[in-house]
Amino acid sequence: MGFFSGLLDNAGAVQPSDLNSDYGMLLASGETIEIGFKLVRDVFIFTNKRLILVDKQGLTGKKSEYLSIAYKSISRFSIETAGHLDLDAELKIWVSSETLPSIIRKFSSGVNIYDVQRVLAQHVLG
Numbered sequence: 001m002g003f004f005s006g007l008l009d010n011a012g013a014v015q016p017s018d019l020n021s022d023y024g025m026l027l028a029s030g031e032t033i034e035i036g037f038k039l040v041r042d043v044f045i046f047t048n049k050r051l052i053l054v055d056k057q058g059l060t061g062k063k064s065e066y067l068s069i070a071y072k073s074i075s076r077f078s079i080e081t082a083g084h085l086d087l088d089a090e091l092k093i094w095v096s097s098e099t100l101p102s103i104i105r106k107f108s109s110g111v112n113i114y115d116v117q118r119v120l121a122q123h124v125l126g
Helices: 002-009 016-026 113-125
Strands: 033-038 043-047 050-057 063-070 074-080 089-095 103-107
Touching: 016 033, 016 043, 016 050, 033 113, 043 113, 074 113, 089 113
Parallel strands: none
Antiparallel strands: 033 043, 043 050, 050 063, 074 089, 089 103
């Protein structure tokens, strides 16, 4: 947990214990949550086996979609940092051999996009 402990001071980072109480029912046997990042209503969860994207839908956010991506399926990813006029950073993820990004998510300034990229790189490249 040493690598992730330094990231937990990030305003957008979420403690694994908090994520376990909310999303533990999604985990397979032997799977553990390492770190997560909260966007406005959505959550990025990095486990020891996969990336889980939680997309809260609707006005109340009671309806949710859970997208699971095995790290080995991610062929590439990119980040776009926030600028002076554009305050949101963006993450793009390509799955397998797709030519267009499969996933595009915007991150507010509360989430350090470099931390998200670092965790993703550790799992995809490691």
